[in-house]
Amino acid sequence: MFRKSTVFAFAAAALVAGPVLAQGLGHTFFMRGSIVGTDARGKVICLGKADGASEGQVLEVYRVAATTGPSKGVGANFRRDLVGHVRIDHIFNEHFAHASTVDGKPAPHDIVELKRD
Numbered sequence: 001m002f003r004k005s006t007v008f009a010f011a012a013a014a015l016v017a018g019p020v021l022a023q024g025l026g027h028t029f030f031m032r033g034s035i036v037g038t039d040a041r042g043k044v045i046c047l048g049k050a051d052g053a054s055e056g057q058v059l060e061v062y063r064v065a066a067t068t069g070p071s072k073g074v075g076a077n078f079r080r081d082l083v084g085h086v087r088i089d090h091i092f093n094e095h096f097a098h099a100s101t102v103d104g105k106p107a108p109h110d111i112v113e114l115k116r117d
Helices: 005-024 027-032
Strands: 033-040 041-043 056-066 080-093 097-104 111-114
Touching: 041 080, 056 097
Parallel strands: none
Antiparallel strands: 033 041, 041 097, 056 080, 056 111, 080 097
């Protein structure tokens, strides 16, 4: 028989995992917030209606790079470099949108985030 605390833990985990599973594990953990490619309409970013994106939003674009020198902790050191900005032009489904370059040189695999004022 399960204890009440065990049942509660499973219920809490299901509540947290529900939105993640609804959007898909790949979108939630691996692709969300990245430039996944380009097509005839521009850069394709992995942000859509499910993420609260809206047309006209300006996003900062970062590129992750490994730093040189000794590690200050476990694993390699990384930094995020601001490489430009994109504007959401068209949201075409729950998970993806088209964006145009505002400035800089955004590229596939770069990370996009809502511009902070």
